[in-house]
Amino acid sequence: MDKRLTRFLVSIVLISALSFSFLSAADTDPWYVGKRIASFSNSGLQNVKESVVLDIQYKYLGKPFSDELFNELQGELYGLEHFLYFLADARRTGEGDNELQIAMTFYELPYIKTTTIEGNQGIKTKDITEVLLAKEGLFIDEQNIELSKQKILALYQEKGYADAQVESEYVIDEATNTADLKYIIRENQQKRIGQIVFEGNEKLSSDMLSKQLSSKQVSYFNSGYYNPSTIETDKQKIITFYQSRGYIDAAITDVRTEDISTEDDTYTRLRVVFTIEEGEQWFFGGIEVEGNTVFSDEQFQSLISMRKG
Structure with missing residues (x-):
């Protein structure tokens, strides 16, 4: 999978990939619409703690399923900024198989295991790290990496390094879905x-x-x-x-x-x-009011703070 896949494209993939089972062409509404959500099952989690996902899912337990409800859940999960996408499957559960279990399979963004900064001499590594939006302990986000590079450049420009350049690269360990992120700085002359x-x-x-x-x-x-x-x-x-x-x-x-x-x-x-x-210097010549019958010229002039000349 292309590591630079944007969230916009991921959303398109999700729309086409998200599916619930047991839906036939003859159904006007899927069987699970309106069913009580009895439980969730989660798989595919590597670097995201399941407790984080369960904390979000918990408030949806016991509620009748609807598309609006699932879109709300989906929005909260993506709000974590931990996932590339996820799939969901509807399963019958409970007494008489009359309740719903939502089985979710997650595909995480790579987790940043290490962050390295190279080429900096004029600015301390600690000061650079403080402005980063993509760094160790977070998940890879291309937009945050670009914003981090801009923040590094702004930091350098404040110190007179007007020609500084910043590049980034990362290597993903497919087995653990972790990444080593590196920022390469060319300071050039102050x-x-x-x-x-x-x-x-x-x-x-x-x-x-x-x-x-x-x-x-x-x-x-x-x-x-x-x-x-x-x-x-x-x-x-x-x-x-x-x-x-x-x-x-x-x-x-x-x-x-x-x-x-x-x-x-x-x-x-x-x-x-x-x-x-410079151009010509202009002076204020006053304001004249026409058509006033309710208020006098003097009353209008008293409201004008700028004086002639």
Whole structure:
């Protein structure tokens, strides 16, 4: 079975595979509809404790079977995120074979037995492990593995490793249905901001604009990590600052970086250049109200907090 099979495809498989016995073409309703659920039997469990499944099944005991009830049970079982899919079979039981036993066969997702992180030097393994959504003690989920890789990248970007790369791989032991999961990291060179420059700003000073930024130059008091995500946030902060001063058409047309590293640097030192188009400054000319007969102009004007000019 393809280890990268998505849950969407699994759902399709389940719909076609899920079956109850004793259903003939002549039946308008299967015999088990409305029958009291007397018991469950479970098979196929390897790394999932049966007690976990029984805890979910327990509240369905004694209830009359319906498709809605079974869909609810199915949703709870899949909510555990432990199973690839399962099959169910209806069996007669109880006095006069007038009650229902649901026999369930489970096919588990591989259980992650070990997690290894390779290639990390700039960030501790412990810090990386804390952000993982797919790791030792959980079940393989491709989406959680991808999300874990994104979280690792975000962690590296916060520390100035803008070009970090993360890959993953795992090997499944078919006999035990367990997996050894590995994250492989290529950190590449750390980047820090050595200088922040603004071009095109004539109305607002560079000092004023620098104070709006989350990005800072490297110094004794600031690490100066270069983070592309923070740069994007800084662009919006600059535009917001301009607009608050009447430059409603202000725009950041470009942000470029230049390598200004020296031989003594143990990281890549960058000059970050923001290119700005300020546009014209606009002033508030007031608001006029027309067609008012119930309330006076003065009453409307008293509600306006912004003053002319």
